[in-house]
Amino acid sequence: MWRLAKKYLVWWAAFLAFLFMCGQVASDLALPTITSNIINNGIAKNDIHYIWVSGAKMLVISLLGVLAAAGNVYFAATQSMSMGKRIRSDIFKKVTYYSDKEMETIGDASLITRTTNDVTQIQNVMVQMLRMMLMSPIMLIGAGILAYNKSPKLTEVFLVVIPVLIIVVGIVMYFAVPLFKSMQGKIDKINLIFREGLTGVRVIRAFNQDSYEQDRFAKANRDYTGTSIKAFMWVAFLIPVITFVISATNIGIVWFGAKLVSAQAMEVGNLVAFMTYATQILISFMMLAMVFVFIPRAQASAVRINEALDQTSDIVDPAQPDDTEAPAGQKxxxxxxxxxxxxxxxxxxxxxxxxxxxxxxxxxxxxxxxxxxxxxxxxxxxxxxxxxxxxxxxxxxxxxxxxxxxxxxxxxxxxxxxxxxxxxxxxxxxxxxxxxxxxxxxxxxxxxxxxxxxxxxxxxxxxxxxxxxxxxxxxxxxxxxxxxxxxxxxxxxxxxxxxxxxxxxxxxxxxxxxxxxxxxxxxxxxxxxxxxxxxxxxxxxxxxxxxxxxxxxxxxxxxxxxxxxxxxxxxxxxxxxxxx
The missing domain is CATH 3.40.50.300 (P-loop containing nucleotide triphosphate hydrolases)
Structure with missing residues (x-):
């Protein structure tokens, strides 16, 4: 997939997507600290002016965050779609120069799948990479540092939570990734049967083989559907598990944080900010995990696309062609x-x-x-x-x-x-x-x-x-x-x-x-x-x-x-x- 990104992605646009994402993350990370300060310095001290000023700062930062997010979404979407357009164009151009040998090697149905579904997989993952994959590590690191600044003691909670999440994500990837890889080949089979059914519909009717062909298609369709259900069930399993982990983490933070607050070792505002940063850390980890679950499927698609683009033909033009034309009547x-x-x-x-x-x-x-x-x-x-x-x-x-x-x-x-x-x-x-x-x-x-x-x-x-x-x-x-x-x-x-x-x-x-x-x-x-x-x-x-x-x-x-x-x-x- 890196080969495709290197060839088809416009890097200055990707860099702008990265800059806008940094702006969005900076906005998201700044808001909990301001909230903490409002609680600690405004509400606790009954300073209305401070609350209004801090509230105005939050509005400005939120607006800047929205604009940055819009910029990131724009460049991520346009680049991924443009990348897909260029890949499809190159595949089509390459296929028009295939000899019959190359056409037989890959097959019509598989070429259709590679030009449509496989390219779509690349587009979807590229959007996720320019969005979530950029945002998640930045958010994870930034939120972790700010959470540590608020309470080094409470960050010990993550020593238990993060390993649990790593184990859960590892289990999901172990079972889901092979299923996602096999889905592309099964789409090929569906396209092949469907294409044969369309082109040979008169023959099918003439020999009264409607039921046989319908059963053949239904079998391939059930096979693909069953694999898809299994794959997405494993992915869906992540959501409730991570939600449970986030809830349990917040309970732990409140439990231990309340003790620190009662011992006057931590301010209430810092506890609120810490909970927000903890949620950001866990959600970032979840998004990063989701990206890594879908990357293998896109990687399988990238391999298939590169295979179509890398097909070398035995029929090549000579370095110095002889284009001599015979006179009329002497062909x-x-x-x-x-x-x-x-x-x-x-x-x-x-x-x-x-x-x-x-x-x-x-x-x-x-x-x-x-x-x-x-x-x-x-x-x-x-x-x-x-x-x-x-x-x-x-x-x-x-x-x-x-x-x-x-x-x-x-x-x-x-x-x-x-x-x-x-x-x-x-x-x-x-x-x-x-x-x-x-x-x-x-x-x-x-x-x-x-x-x-x-x-x-x-x-x-x-x-x-x-x-x-x-x-x-x-x-x-x-x-x-x-x-x-x-x-x-x-x-x-x-x-x-x-x-x-x-x-x-x-x-x-x-x-x-x-x-x-x-x-x-x-x-x-x-x-x-x-x-x-x-x-x-x-x-x-x-x-x-x-x-x-x-x-x-x-x-x-x-x-x-x-x-x-x-x-x-x-x-x-x-x-x-x-x-x-």
Whole structure:
């Protein structure tokens, strides 16, 4: 947590919070002494003038104390909230540069928890530290000194009280701290189940698994609730114990103090002041104990936040990137004997992948489920790096290219069409931020999406709900394809992005792609399941179990590749028209 405070806390503001807190504590410590003097010098001697003057001093000091407290609260609150804002921003910024490997390492649900709940824990404890943790030791020391000045004899009471409090706080921390630490992981589990339930709600209903999912969530929820109840029961146990100790201490002070007063070894005003200081000492000790109970939970959150911020990626930019751009019409994409395996996997996911595409070429990839098609295309935008071999764009190894430049030169439609809440125009501008309306409409025409967009009175300003929920699967795919086409790129990748389209729309879209002047300048890479989608490609890669078991044109593969023949025959029997 110290690392986060050192990096994100504005230290001059924290210092001002400390100064204001010192002012508040000085005010709180001065008031019992003035009260003591009023009793000893004003009431005992019937000096009304002294009482009025001392009362006026108390009002002024109280006002100054209130102002100091307000200053401390202001800086403590603003700094803790600003610290949380900066941490959240940095986590989000860091996550946007994660490779798929880092995303899989932490997980979506855990990242959400770390960005929300864990940051909130840091904020809450930071407020407590700038308030109670600053005030408690100062108050404890100051009140202890002033109490000793009032009656050294009575301070012996604390020799019994303080050890008792230390033992009680120690017991509470021993049982509560592990519970608080485990709570964060259990929040992760709740978020994971809840997120799966939201994204898979249709599947859950379709298979009538509502009760199962509700039970699964209820079990995780009960587990978290039970742990929370136990943790806060231990914390709540502190309050009555310390209240009892304070009351017992006051009884002891009154008992022994009355004897000192009767023996004229102590003035009544000093006894009253001593009781106030004793209460301040014990309350300060209680507040300090509460802070130390909650710090371990915040520390656990800080470790999780630092873990997210410290994730190092194997995919890094070179010190001297090669951003050489090939002339128009001379773009190339080459896989040179590429091998790849996922982290921790024993078997290769891709084995000896070798092919080349040039400007104007359409490279199609076909194969069974799990054959490695999406894994292959994920190497093109460098979401992963190959284990051996190389992937080159325009003759430059992707590892020698700046990632920003690479992503500018690659336009991709992922297997799952992703749309963002906003409008059709705002989603299209992801592909090309400075695109004109005419360019957007052209991309929509090519992607066969213009017709249903025109049906909405708002046109390009038509609302897109979260995840494109107000569009069908095919419409989402076409909008995602349009966004890809809109961007001027060297390589256009369509990762199984025609799967939700009917045969007619699929054929029209491919025809428009082949005729589009901008797309023809680059290389088109298509991952598909249908023979009809890949039949017109210049190069077809047939994949099986992570290997290219055949490559060539449709006619060449149909003549001599058994795997391609099997796919063809299975689809033709189902009525798939290759010439569609």
């Amino acid at each position: 190339t994409l080459e896989f040179d004997h590429v091998n790849f395996r996922y982290a921790g996997a024993e078997e290769l996911a891709l084995t000896d992948i070798h092919f080349q595409g040039r400007s104007g070429d359409t490279v199609a990839i076909i194969g069974g489920t799990g054959s490695g098609k999406s894994t292959l295309v994920n190497l093109i935008p460098r979401l992963y790096d190959p284990e051996t071999g190389s992937v080159s764009l325009n003759g430059v190894n992707l590892k020698q290219m700046d990632q920003t430049t690479l992503h500018d030169r690659v336009s991709i439609t992922q297997q799952k069409a992703v749309l963002f809440s906003g409008t059709v125009r705002s989603n299209m501008l992801f592909g090309k931020p400075d695109a004109t309306d005419d360019e957007i409409w052209h991309a929509l025409e090519v992607a066969q999406a213009a017709e249903f967009i025109r049906e909405d009175d708002k046109g390009l300003d038509a609302v897109v709900e979260q995840n494109g929920g107000n569009f069908s699967g095919g419409q989402r795919q076409r909008l995602a394809i349009a966004r890809t086409i809109l961007k001027s790129a060297d390589v256009y990748v369509f990762d199984d992005s025609f799967s939700a389209l009917d045969f007619k729309t699929d054929a029209l879209l491919r025809q428009q792609l082949a005729e589009d002047d901008q797309v023809k300048q680059g290389i088109v890479v298509i991952v598909a399941q249908r023979i009809s989608t890949v039949a017109g490609a210049d190069l077809i890669l047939v994949m099986d179990n992570g290997k290219v078991v055949g490559q060539g044109t449709h006619d060449e593969l149909l003549a001599d590749n058994p795997t391609y023949q099997d796919i063809y025959n299975s689809q033709i029997r189902k009525g798939d028209d290759v010439d569609a």
